[in-house]
Amino acid sequence: MIFPQKHSATGTTIFTVMSALAQQCNAINLSQGFPDYPIDEQLGKLLFEATQQGFNQYAPMPGLPQLRQAISNDFAKRYGVEINPDTEITITPGATYAIYTAFTSVLEAGDEVIVLEPAYDSYIPNIETNGAKVVPVPLSAPDFSVDWNKVKDAITRKTKVIIVNTPHNPTGAIWSRQDWDTLADIVRDTNIIILSDEVYEQLVFDGKKHCSVLQHDELRKRSFVLYSFGKVFHNTGWKMGYCIAPSEFTIAFRRIHQFLCFSVNSPAQYALAQYLSLPQLPDVSRMMQQKRDLFLSLLKETPFIIHQPASGSYFQTVSYAQISDKPDMEFAQWLTKEHGVATIPISAFYSNKKDDKLIRFCFAKKEETLQQAIERLRKL
Numbered sequence: 001m002i003f004p005q006k007h008s009a010t011g012t013t014i015f016t017v018m019s020a021l022a023q024q025c026n027a028i029n030l031s032q033g034f035p036d037y038p039i040d041e042q043l044g045k046l047l048f049e050a051t052q053q054g055f056n057q058y059a060p061m062p063g064l065p066q067l068r069q070a071i072s073n074d075f076a077k078r079y080g081v082e083i084n085p086d087t088e089i090t091i092t093p094g095a096t097y098a099i100y101t102a103f104t105s106v107l108e109a110g111d112e113v114i115v116l117e118p119a120y121d122s123y124i125p126n127i128e129t130n131g132a133k134v135v136p137v138p139l140s141a142p143d144f145s146v147d148w149n150k151v152k153d154a155i156t157r158k159t160k161v162i163i164v165n166t167p168h169n170p171t172g173a174i175w176s177r178q179d180w181d182t183l184a185d186i187v188r189d190t191n192i193i194i195l196s197d198e199v200y201e202q203l204v205f206d207g208k209k210h211c212s213v214l215q216h217d218e219l220r221k222r223s224f225v226l227y228s229f230g231k232v233f234h235n236t237g238w239k240m241g242y243c244i245a246p247s248e249f250t251i252a253f254r255r256i257h258q259f260l261c262f263s264v265n266s267p268a269q270y271a272l273a274q275y276l277s278l279p280q281l282p283d284v285s286r287m288m289q290q291k292r293d294l295f296l297s298l299l300k301e302t303p304f305i306i307h308q309p310a311s312g313s314y315f316q317t318v319s320y321a322q323i324s325d326k327p328d329m330e331f332a333q334w335l336t337k338e339h340g341v342a343t344i345p346i347s348a349f350y351s352n353k354k355d356d357k358l359i360r361f362c363f364a365k366k367e368e369t370l371q372q373a374i375e376r377l378r379k380l
């Protein structure tokens with residue numbers, strides 16, 4: 001049997017590869033982005049309560065009304081934006097699914113999509129599976145800001161979508177209002193659609209604020225915005241997320257969604273709706289900033305070079321140029337096997353596998369895990 005090659009990514013995703021290697025070598029896994037500490041006990045109890053309350057059958061296709069309402073209330077409170085829970089919110093099984101569904105809703109063969117690299121590794125296969133062409137635009141090291149002239153130069157009559165990600169995986173960079181304004185200037189006289197991946201929206205540090213495309217009235221009208229509960233409530237394994245988009249975008253999104261998974265895990269939706277409606281939720285940014293600060297201070301005891309502390313997300317990208325001149329994939333494997341700490345090589349986030357001798361650490365881990373990892377890295 002010959003199966004069609006729908007996209008250019010070959011083999012298994014780097015996250016699976018490095019997590020498997022970490023397990024095999026009994027290494028501390030700072031590669032894949034998931035916490036190693038428990039979820040809020042109350043959220044777990046609500047999941048159990050959901051099964052007792054009878055939330056065990058198919059949920060409505062767009063998502064449980066009470067969860068969509070809770071999200072709408074949450075965004076009104078935190079961002080001061082009004083979102084119609086019936087026509088602008090769709091609950092999804094995670095953000096990766098939402099990204100794929102948004103692309104599939106709008107892309108046709110021959111369309112072009114601008115991807116700012118380094119980029120989360122699902123974007124490109126999702127675009128190519130839909131028969132569209134990826135137009136990569138590199139971000140500018142060391143702060144990984146956007147070179148707007150390069151974005152302008154990449155736009156053609158075929159450009160259908162620009163996908164952006166703030167806070168950014170893997171670099172921890174965040175967008176300012178100025179970035180959104182510049183993007184608005186660039187796309188103003190076009191029909192270009194924006195896909196805004198904001199899964200780390202609640203993980204922003206040093207008193208900075210996440211700047212959402214939803215707060216930009218002009219761009220919001222042409223945007224799909226994707227979120228993940230997993231990144232906010234430390235439950236990545238629940239694979240729960242949502243898409244916020246204007247009503248006609250949401251109609252197109254649901255046209256695909258209803259035949260892709262139809263509806264999403266009912267008890268998890270109930271639990272998240274109840275949890276989001278609690279008067280006070282833990283301050284995730286504060287908690288994650290403490291982890292980032294601890295990790296940064298510990299990293300100073302190693303030969304890694306920190307060009308730029310992460311402003312958001314739960315990742316810190318560092319240079320290992322002082323330690324080795326191995327290619328980054330080889331270095332990451334060597335570090336896992338020989339020193340027992342797993343990371344992700346940054347070349348995996350570039351379509352041309354650009355190698356700048358950078359690796360990414362995930363610091364969403366218990367203090368003791370971070371300390372044990374540094375204990376090992378100190379010996380480098």
Ligand SMILES: Cc1ncc(COP(=O)(O)O)c(C=O)c1O
Pocket residue numbers: 033093094095096097120165169197199227228229230236239240241
């Ligand atoms: C930038 C980015 N987008 C989306 C996702 C996926 O989120 P989910 O687990 O909800 O599919 C991740 C997860 O690592 C991510 O880093």
